[in-house]
Each structure stands twice: as structure tokens, then as C-alpha cells.
Amino acid sequence: MNNAIDELYHEICVLQGLFDSANAILQAILALGNGCTQTEIYKYTLLNKQLVDASVKRLDQEGVIVF
Numbered sequence: 001m002n003n004a005i006d007e008l009y010h011e012i013c014v015l016q017g018l019f020d021s022a023n024a025i026l027q028a029i030l031a032l033g034n035g036c037t038q039t040e041i042y043k044y045t046l047l048n049k050q051l052v053d054a055s056v057k058r059l060d061q062e063g064v065i066v067f
Contacts, residue, residue: 006021009023010023018064019055019058020021021045021047021051021052021055022055022058022059024045024047024065025047025052025056025059026041026059026064026065027043027045027046028041028044029041029065030046032044033042038053038056041056
């Protein structure tokens, strides 16, 4: 069941033009609240620091989040 849900989220991200790490980061921000740090995000998502940093910068450049 979890795999089916993960696949559905992946397909929704693709349709919206989001990458998978962006989805994880946005979910982390939703759970952790505004003002959370990248350290909190990478610990929450279990993504590596470099991927979180690059993804947050990309989301900021695209106007999805304000960094």
C-alpha cells in the first residue's frame, strides 16, 4: 500500500513539474512549520544535506518558497 501511495505522489509531482525531493521538502515544511532550518528538513526527510540545500535553492528560485 505504501508503494502505491508513493507512486501516486510521484506521478502528481511529475504532473506539477516538481521533483521528488521538492515534495519531501514541502511536506517537511508543512510538518515543521515556517522558519524551519535546512538541518531540520534533512533530518526529517532523511535526504542528504547537499540535496536539501540544492532543492531549497531551486524551490526559492522558482518562487515556490521564500528562503
